[in-house]
Amino acid sequence: MPGQMRGVYVILDPSVVKGIPLKVAEDVLAGGARIIQWRDKVRDKGDQIIECEYLRGLCDQYEAFFIINDHVDLAIASRADGVHLGQHDLPVNIARTLLGPDMIIGKSNALVNEALEAQSQGSDYVAVGAIFPTQTKSNTRPAGLETLTRVRQIVSGPIVAIGGIKESNAAQVIEAGADSIAVITAVLHADDPRKATRRLVDRVNYALDMRA
Numbered sequence: 001m002p003g004q005m006r007g008v009y010v011i012l013d014p015s016v017v018k019g020i021p022l023k024v025a026e027d028v029l030a031g032g033a034r035i036i037q038w039r040d041k042v043r044d045k046g047d048q049i050i051e052c053e054y055l056r057g058l059c060d061q062y063e064a065f066f067i068i069n070d071h072v073d074l075a076i077a078s079r080a081d082g083v084h085l086g087q088h089d090l091p092v093n094i095a096r097t098l099l100g101p102d103m104i105i106g107k108s109n110a111l112v113n114e115a116l117e118a119q120s121q122g123s124d125y126v127a128v129g130a131i132f133p134t135q136t137k138s139n140t141r142p143a144g145l146e147t148l149t150r151v152r153q154i155v156s157g158p159i160v161a162i163g164g165i166k167e168s169n170a171a172q173v174i175e176a177g178a179d180s181i182a183v184i185t186a187v188l189h190a191d192d193p194r195k196a197t198r199r200l201v202d203r204v205n206y207a208l209d210m211r212a
Contacts, residue, residue, distance in 0.1 A: 005065060005104075005125055005158040006208060007034035008200050009182040012055075014040055017188040024193050025055055029062040031187075031197030035180065037084055039069035052078035067106065072098050082106065082124065087114065092121035106160065110141035115151040126155055127182065130163025131173055134184075145176045152177025167199050174207035 010033045014021045025036055036059055040048050052068065056078050059066035068075035068083050072095050075083045082104025085095060095105055106125040107118040115126045128148045130140040140163060148161055161178035166186040173181055181204055190196035 005035060006179045007204055008032065008197060009035040009037065009160055009180045010187055011037045011039050011182055011184045013184060015042055016184055022051060022054055024188060025058055027194040028187050028197040029058060029064055031194040032201035033064060033197050035065040035067060037067040037069055045071055045074045048074060049077055052080065056080060065104065067104065092118065092123055096122055110143045112147060112150050115155055119155050119157060125158040125160055126151065127160040127162055129161060131161050132164025132169065134164040145172065148176045148178060167203060170200055170203045171207040174204055174211060
């Protein structure tokens, strides 16, 4: 399953989205997004479960992966496909014990040695970023395309690139070694999220085909 994590990966943050989050989720999935990550850093988990359960069903409908940011218990409760962990979240081995062998675990990394450690710990995919400057997260560390390329040389599993990625630079991120691009404002702030996602999907798929 993790090997299929290619394409456009949308991080759905209710505090960032322009519009109704669940409606935008359906729009981006209809536009061709292959992965949805739910990231709500504000509300209590009990207040998120209904939305997460709805998203689980929506991702099933579109045959997309559903990932929860940080919260292992919320991922289990909503039957998500997996979790995405930051450097200061639960260690991968502890998350694996709680989630079992079949759920996906991804981890954020800004340095080459962090990505190598994430792989050695059993992460199913490694995220590298920030590739470009971004205002979405204030504590993001820079990584850049050079780091992404170096990570590609040492990591065998899927790589998700994140940070400031948009239609104009998506292809060069794939060329540098990413299998998937994670986007937030590029689609969540778009007037038409479905069309914005479709344009990104076309750019990414073409770049993946050219790299093959």
